[in-house]
Amino acid sequence: MVTITGRPAMRSPGRPPIRRDVERAFWRKIAEGLTSEDAAVACGVSGPVGSRWFRDRGGMPLIDLAPLSGRYLSFAEREEIALLRAQHVGVREIARQLGRAPSTISRELRRNVATRNGRLDYRASVAQWKAELMGRRPKTAKLVTNQRLRDYVQDRLAGTIQTASGTTVAGPVTPTWKGRNKARRADRRWATAWSPEQIANRLRVDFPDDKSMRISHEAIYQALYVQGRGALKRELITCLRTGRALRVPRARARQRANGHVTPEVMISQRPAEVDDRAVPGHWEGDLIIGTDRSAIGTLVERTTRFTMLLHLPRMDGYGVEPRVKNGPALGGYGAEAMREAIAAQIATLPEQLRRSLTWDRGKELAQHAQLKIDTGIAVYFADPHSPWQRGTNENTNGLLRQFFPKGTDLSRWNLEEIEAVAAALNGRPRKTLGWMTPAEALDGHLRSAQQAGVARTG
Numbered sequence: 001m002v003t004i005t006g007r008p009a010m011r012s013p014g015r016p017p018i019r020r021d022v023e024r025a026f027w028r029k030i031a032e033g034l035t036s037e038d039a040a041v042a043c044g045v046s047g048p049v050g051s052r053w054f055r056d057r058g059g060m061p062l063i064d065l066a067p068l069s070g071r072y073l074s075f076a077e078r079e080e081i082a083l084l085r086a087q088h089v090g091v092r093e094i095a096r097q098l099g100r101a102p103s104t105i106s107r108e109l110r111r112n113v114a115t116r117n118g119r120l121d122y123r124a125s126v127a128q129w130k131a132e133l134m135g136r137r138p139k140t141a142k143l144v145t146n147q148r149l150r151d152y153v154q155d156r157l158a159g160t161i162q163t164a165s166g167t168t169v170a171g172p173v174t175p176t177w178k179g180r181n182k183a184r185r186a187d188r189r190w191a192t193a194w195s196p197e198q199i200a201n202r203l204r205v206d207f208p209d210d211k212s213m214r215i216s217h218e219a220i221y222q223a224l225y226v227q228g229r230g231a232l233k234r235e236l237i238t239c240l241r242t243g244r245a246l247r248v249p250r251a252r253a254r255q256r257a258n259g260h261v262t263p264e265v266m267i268s269q270r271p272a273e274v275d276d277r278a279v280p281g282h283w284e285g286d287l288i289i290g291t292d293r294s295a296i297g298t299l300v301e302r303t304t305r306f307t308m309l310l311h312l313p314r315m316d317g318y319g320v321e322p323r324v325k326n327g328p329a330l331g332g333y334g335a336e337a338m339r340e341a342i343a344a345q346i347a348t349l350p351e352q353l354r355r356s357l358t359w360d361r362g363k364e365l366a367q368h369a370q371l372k373i374d375t376g377i378a379v380y381f382a383d384p385h386s387p388w389q390r391g392t393n394e395n396t397n398g399l400l401r402q403f404f405p406k407g408t409d410l411s412r413w414n415l416e417e418i419e420a421v422a423a424a425l426n427g428r429p430r431k432t433l434g435w436m437t438p439a440e441a442l443d444g445h446l447r448s449a450q451q452a453g454v455a456r457t458g
Helices: 020-031 036-042 047-056 075-086 091-098 102-111 124-135 147-158 196-206 217-225 234-239 250-257 335-346 368-375 387-400 415-426 438-457
Strands: 282-289 295-301 307-311 356-359 378-381
Touching: 020 036, 020 047, 036 047, 075 091, 075 102, 075 124, 091 102, 102 124, 147 196, 147 217, 147 234, 196 217, 217 234, 282 387, 295 335, 295 387, 307 335, 307 387, 307 415, 335 368, 356 387, 368 378, 387 415, 415 438
Parallel strands: 282 356, 356 378
Antiparallel strands: 282 295, 295 307
8 A cells, every 4th residue: 555655544534524614504503593403404414413413512512613714625625626636637727726826736635635445536525534633633621731720610610518617518418410401490419609700710819820720611611511521520510500411502592481572572562652551451461479380370450550360270180190391381370371361361351451461571471472363462571681661560469479478389279269369459549549449440441431432422
């Protein structure tokens, strides 16, 4: 082989490796919020392959996602070189057609040519694999080589909790970590639990003159999430605030949480007449949550402060049937149960009191489009972290906590008892109504509307 080709045989690449441009495109799709399966299909590979890439890399890319500068030959250019070379086109002509220097083409043919079968054949796939192999710059992680830095990071991340006297507080007994996402509704490990960003910035304060005690928060995340780094054990991710086994891109997290909220139903699209409270029929709604996945729905009319409560009993099978992923919410306030409860309550109102409903961003109202079809009431959602946009409802929920305190089971109250509480609240005089009760204020508006209708008819 050496005699024929003038160089030793190149080792076999084995399974065709992932090209950098494909991997880069995959992680860009992930950053846009696509799932690993959809991102893989968009890049021309199978869904299971994309899931494996995402899992093996801990949910974070290990390569720069910035667009290539064009300094190096791309795979498309290497394919063009292979085609022209097979047609016995000269080096200078190839360079002219690709807009490259002749020395670039000559060096490419010399360095990355295939040597199998005892011939020097230029193949684009082999040349791309060899170029990426030689372009790697493997570097030992900083946390592996710097024991002092690793001890500092690990202590701030997973150190023990201690009393003022220095006694260690063990905290609850937690199950063995199995590499899955955070355990919901279960005890978590008690630890110092500094975030990687806090650790990275605190190093500058504690060691202002020691440049060796520096590390970025992204390097800490990679040491935790990426397999094969060897610096920090992966089970230490349970000390992070989220406790996720895989890092989730921000775009995907936002998409999952509020996928049912579109620009058309944002509060900014709500009619201006809602703000001045002059016209009744505009409602605000939310849930008050109790223990064991119990809840009561609240609807408050903005003009009169009239309150209606939604009875949300648990569905058949709750606590008996095992939980099914993506199955129906048996707790009583899933999307379908909420739609039916609100529709039943809104149906008892006259048409002039069914103008709009402003809700929190909770997914319990994911079927708002069907609710509008069933009842005719327009549904809008408040901005994130903006409870003041539903101030009337928030105030009413505070009053209701006198009857339904936090940390209590709300499922023990039946429909008749909940309606009695609503009647008590509607019979309580309010300062903002001139010491009228909400029931009296609503009745007054209905009488005025009825008399206006009779006058127009006459």
